[in-house]
Amino acid sequence: MxxxxxxxxxxxxxxxxxxxxxxxxxxxxxxARALGVSHGSVYRHFPSKAALREAVTRRWLSRAxxxxxxxxxxxxxxxxxxxxxxxxxxxxxxxxxxxxxxLFATFTALVRENSKVVADHIAELTAELAEILxxxxxxxxxxxxxxxxxxxxxxxxxxxxxxxxxxxxEWKQDGIDAAFDAVCSLVLAGxxx
Amino acid sequence: MxxxxxxxxxxxxxxxxxxxxxxxxxxxxxxARALGVSHGSVYRHFPSKAALREAVTRRWLSRAxxxxxxxxxxxxxxxxxxxxxxxxxxxxxxxxxxxxxxLFATFTALVRENSKVVADHIAELTAELAEILxxxxxxxxxxxxxxxxxxxxxxxxxxxxxxxxxxxxEWKQDGIDAAFDAVCSLVLAGxxx
DNA sequence: GTGATGACAGATTTCAATATCTGTCATTTT
DNA sequence: AAAATGACAGATATTGAAATCTGTCATCAC
Numbered sequence: 001m002x003x004x005x006x007x008x009x010x011x012x013x014x015x016x017x018x019x020x021x022x023x024x025x026x027x028x029x030x031x032a033r034a035l036g037v038s039h040g041s042v043y044r045h046f047p048s049k050a051a052l053r054e055a056v057t058r059r060w061l062s063r064a065x066x067x068x069x070x071x072x073x074x075x076x077x078x079x080x081x082x083x084x085x086x087x088x089x090x091x092x093x094x095x096x097x098x099x100x101x102x103l104f105a106t107f108t109a110l111v112r113e114n115s116k117v118v119a120d121h122i123a124e125l126t127a128e129l130a131e132i133l134x135x136x137x138x139x140x141x142x143x144x145x146x147x148x149x150x151x152x153x154x155x156x157x158x159x160x161x162x163x164x165x166x167x168x169x170e171w172k173q174d175g176i177d178a179a180f181d182a183v184c185s186l187v188l189a190g191x192x193x
Numbered sequence: 194m195x196x197x198x199x200x201x202x203x204x205x206x207x208x209x210x211x212x213x214x215x216x217x218x219x220x221x222x223x224x225a226r227a228l229g230v231s232h233g234s235v236y237r238h239f240p241s242k243a244a245l246r247e248a249v250t251r252r253w254l255s256r257a258x259x260x261x262x263x264x265x266x267x268x269x270x271x272x273x274x275x276x277x278x279x280x281x282x283x284x285x286x287x288x289x290x291x292x293x294x295x296l297f298a299t300f301t302a303l304v305r306e307n308s309k310v311v312a313d314h315i316a317e318l319t320a321e322l323a324e325i326l327x328x329x330x331x332x333x334x335x336x337x338x339x340x341x342x343x344x345x346x347x348x349x350x351x352x353x354x355x356x357x358x359x360x361x362x363e364w365k366q367d368g369i370d371a372a373f374d375a376v377c378s379l380v381l382a383g384x385x386x
Numbered sequence: 387g388t389g390a391t392g393a394c395a396g397a398t399t400t401c402a403a404t405a406t407c408t409g410t411c412a413t414t415t416t
Numbered sequence: 417a418a419a420a421t422g423a424c425a426g427a428t429a430t431t432g433a434a435a436t437c438t439g440t441c442a443t444c445a446c
Binding site for chain 1: 441
C-alpha cells in the first residue's frame with residue numbers, strides 16, 4: 001500500500017480495467033475507482049484519457065514483442081533467422097488471438113486508435129528485419145540491396161497478412177500455414193544472392 | 194418505362210440508393226420508393242436485403258475489375274505483365290479512393306459484409322495471376338513452381354498492402370510508390386529463374 | 387508546497403419510448 | 417395465373433431526456 005500514487009500503478013490499473021470492461025466501456029473513473037482514488041488524481045499523471053490509453057498500448061505492445069524479439073535472436077544463418085523471426089511473429093500473434101480472442105480484440109482496438117504507436121512499433125520491427133538483412137548481406141547469403149531499410153519494409157509489407165491483426169480472422173483457416181510458407185519462401189527467394 | 198419489374202432494375206436502383214444514402218442508411222423501402230413500387234415487389238426478386246446487397250456488391254466488384262483485367266492484358270513478357278497487372282490493380286483502387294472517398298467507403302463497407310464475395314473475387318484474381326505465372330514458366334522467365342496456384346496466392350498476399358481497401362488510408366502517403374516498387378521487385382526476384 | 391479531492395461545465399453515453407424497417411402472406415390487380 | 421400490393425408481427429433504428437464521463441480548478445490535507 002504505497003503512500004503516493006505513481007504513473008505505473010495507474011497504468012497497471014488501467015490495463016486491468018481495459019481487460020475487464022473492454023475498450024469501449026473502460027473509463028477514467030473506473031481506473032480511479034480501482035485504485036481507490038479520485039479521478040482528478042489520475043489527471044495529475046496523464047494529461048488525458050487518450051494519453052493514458054496510449055501509454056497502456058505502448059507498454060502492452062512492447063512487452064508482447066519482447067518475447068518475440070528474444071525468441072528470434074537465435075544464432076543462425078540470416079535466411080533461417082529471417083524465417084524464424086517471421087514465423088515467431090506470426091505464431092505469437094496467432095496464439096494470442098486463439099487463446100483469448102476477447103483480450104486480443106481489446107488490444108487490437110487500442111492499437112487501432114493510436115496510429116502513432118503503430119508507426120513506432122513498425123519502425124522497431126523493420127529495424128530488427130534490417131539488422132538480419134545486413135547480416136545476411138555481409139555473410140553473402142543475400143544479394144546487396146540498394147536500400148536495406150526499404151527492403152526490410154518490403155519484407156514486412158509482403159508478410160502483412162501474417163502479422164496484421166486485421167487478418168486475425170483468417171489465422172485459424174485451414175491452409176494458412178501453407179500460405180505463410182509460400183509467402184516466406186517467395187520472399188526468401190527474392191532476397192537470395 | 195417497362196411493364197414488369199426486373200431484377201436488373203432493382204439492382205440499378207439499389208446501387209443508386211446505396212451511393213446516395215450510404216450503406217447504413219439504405220433500406221429496401223428506399224429502393225422500392227426509388228422504383229415507385231411497394232417493397233413487397235422487391236422481395237419477389239431477392240429473398241432478403243442481404244441477398245440484394247450481395248448482388249449489388251458482386252456486380253459492382255466485377256464491373257470495377259473488368260477495366261483492370263483488360264488494361265493488364267497487354268502482350269508483354271510475363272515479368273513485365275505481372276508488374277503491370279499489379280501496378281494497374283493498385284493504381285485503379287488508389288484512383289477510386291482519391292476521386293470519391295465516400296463512394297469508396299460505401300463500396301468497401303459492402304465488400305466487408307460479404308466475405309463470400311471477397312473470397313470469390315480473390316479466387317478470380319489469383320486465377321489471373323496463375324495464368325501469368327504459367328506463361329512465365331513456359332517462356333523460361335520464371336522458375337518452375339511446385340504449385341502455381343499457391344504461388345499465385347503468395348504473390349497476391351505479398352502485395353496485400355497495395356490492394357486491400359483496409360490500407361486505403363496509407364495510399365496517399367509519401368513514399369507509397371517506392372514501397373510498392375520495393376515489394377514488387379522483391380516478389381519478381383523471388384519468381385525469377 | 388506537494389499531492390489529493392470533489393464540485394462543476396460541457397461532452398458523451400445510456401435508456402426507454404417511438405418510429406421505421408424487414409420479411410411474410412392473404413388479398414387485389416391486370 | 418402471374419405480378420403487385422399493403423397490412424401485419426417482430427426486429428432494428430431513431431430520438432430526446434437523464435445519467436455518466438471528461439477535464440479543470442479552487443480548495444483541502446499532510
